Amino acid sequence: MSAGIATEHLAAQACEAMAERLDAATLRRSPASIAAVTCRGEVVAVRTHGEPRRDGAPTTPGTVFRIASMSKSFLAATALSLRDEGLLDLYAPIENYVPEAAAARFDGRSARITIDMLLSNRSGLAEDNPWGDEHLGESRESIGALVGEGLTLSAAPATEYQYSNVGQSLVGRAIEAVTGRPVEDVIRERMLDPLGLADTRASAGLYPAGADLAHGFRTFDDGESFAPEPYVGTGALGCIGSLFSTVSDIAAWMEFLGSAFDADAGDGVLSAASRRELQTAHTLIAPALSQFTDRELDGAGYGYGLVVEHDRRFGRIVQHAGGLPGFSSHMRWHPATGIGVVVFGNSDQFGAGGIAGAVLHDVLGRIDAPAAVVRPWPQTVAAARRVDELLRAGRTDAWDEMGPLARNVLRDVPGAVRTRRLLAALDETGEPVADAPSFETRVISATDASALRWTVPCRTGVLVCDVRMMGLHTPVVQSIDVQVAGSTGRKPRDESPRVTDHHRVVLG
Known part of the structure; x- marks a missing residue:
């Protein structure tokens, strides 16, 4: 279990969060549903509801649901695997692979569109969800x-976020052009089979007879009645929305992607660098859009086949929704802890995205999850220790010994000025206490590997200290700040809350 979280504690909190969010009013919107909280690829808590075919058989943890546009993450990962092998150029015009696309026009003139733009939904092609749903099975x-x-x-092209199914399907055609294979087969051969995702398939017909497949239904009266909705076919747009899967397979997929941010991330099926590229925002999405209005975000964007949120409390969260007539699905995960949520329902009115977002936020809050895990450079830690030693020894004028210093440090704020400011701070806090806890226990946070924040306890207050390094071959100190702590004893006075306040620092 990651981040020091006990499995039993996480499972208990997950069960409580799902029980609160999956109330009767929510469940009535779909004949069947399943929600699961996962950690590091394993399902730690699951909640099932209803009958997936309305035939008396209950939903089970292994019931297969259609995941619709969650499929785009598999398409994007496959495209990057081909890119990594030199078979696909993300920055070449799409007509190099799909000649028909050369006819695209903007303002009456030809438009240069690349695979990078298509994968990140900034090609200039208009949003086409309703149209795309109905044309999924077209030849x-x-x-x-x-x-x-x-x-x-x-x-x-390359200027605005617009969600284009047709655009991403062109990536599928490019994959077919360079491999000579149907894109569904390439995705299976490059992603599904190597990762052991045997329950994830491109169409209902690929499952054996009698398989536990959820059927689709629609409601237009908030669950008072349901009408069967046949599966939309798998055709030219299938690569952007045809996949079916289970919560356990999606748990493994989320771990495969999210683990790319681990310090010991391996390459394997797709390099860690490419997996991070999928989960890095390439196109800005306005947080005011309806899908984000229930959360406090510092920003959001579309990566490659995935949405990336920067939550004001929990940092990076990666997600994607899926919706087709008869189905609603959502996956989201928190790379810092490896915790994720998967929600499926077999009604397009179920609202899987809102449920998954609320459950993940609740679970992360209940366990006080770190927003990120930061491992400072050894030079960062060494510089901070040196500053700490000199401050605690009363060396208020030893700035030139707190090195190695970049030359800007004592030009930006001369040593005499720094000493005067430090003495003023000590007038408020009193002298540092002699029996302070170890340096390691006084570390508070770090924005990234080049920085470190810690406290110096004094007789009547606390100092908050920051160092930041410049990442040369041998990093050097480029800033040192010492300020009086506010009422929490962990932040300088008047400093606003920041997501970095919740970073967990690992030394050594």
Whole structure:
């Protein structure tokens, strides 16, 4: 279990959070549903509801649901694996691989669109969710003909976020062009099979007879009645929304992706660098959009086949929703802890995204999860220790000994000024106490590996100290700040709350 979280404690908190969020009013919107909290690829708590086919058989943890646009993450990962092998150029014009796409126009003129733009939803192609749902099963020939007639862009390429299913399906056509294989087979061969995701398949017909597949349903009266909704077919747009899966397979997929941020991340099926690239925002998404209004974010963006949120309390959260007539799905995870949530429902009115977002936020809050895990450079720690030793020894004028210093340090604030400010601070806090706890226990936070914050307890108050390094071959100190702590004893007075306040620091 990551971040020092006990499995039993996490499972208990997860069960309570799901019980609160999956109330009767929520559950009534879908004939069947499943929600699971995961950690490091394992399901630690699961809650099932209803009958997936309305035939008397209950939903089980192994019931297969359609995951719709969650499929885009598998498409993007496959594209990057081909890129890594030199078979696909993300920055080449898409018409190099899909000649029909050369007919795209913006403001009456030809438009240069790349795979990078398509994967990150900034190609200029207009949002097309309703249209895409109905055309998922169209033949490659018919969609190719539509593209060849000329797609009309609603924004200049590379300038705005617009969610385009057709655009991402062109990535599938590019994959087929360089491999000579159906994109569904390439995804299976490059991602699903190597990762052991045997329950994740591109169409219902690929499961054996009698498999526990959820059927789709629609409601237009908030769950008072349901009408069966046949599976939308798998065709030219299938690579962006056709997959079916289980919570255990998605738990493993989230861990495969999220573990790329671990200090010991391996490469394996797809390099850690490429997995991080999937989970890094490439296109800004306005936080005012409806999908974010229930959360406090510092920012949000679309990576490659994934949405990246920067939560004001918990830091990076990666997610993607899926919705098709008859189904609602969502996955989201917190790379710092490896904790994730998967929610499936077999009604497009279920609202899996809102449920998953609330459950993950509740669980992370209940366990006081760190926003990130930071491992400072040895030079950062050494510099901080040196500053701490001199301050606690009463060396208020030894700034040139707190090195190695970049030359800007004593030019930005001369030593005499620094001493005067430090003495003023000590007038408030009193002298440092002689029997202070160890340096390690006084470390508070670090924004990244180049910085460290710690406290110096004094007779009548606390000093908050910060060092920041410049990352040369041999890092040097580029700033030193010593300030009086506010009422919490952990932050300088008047400093606003920051997500970095919740970073967990690992020394050594």
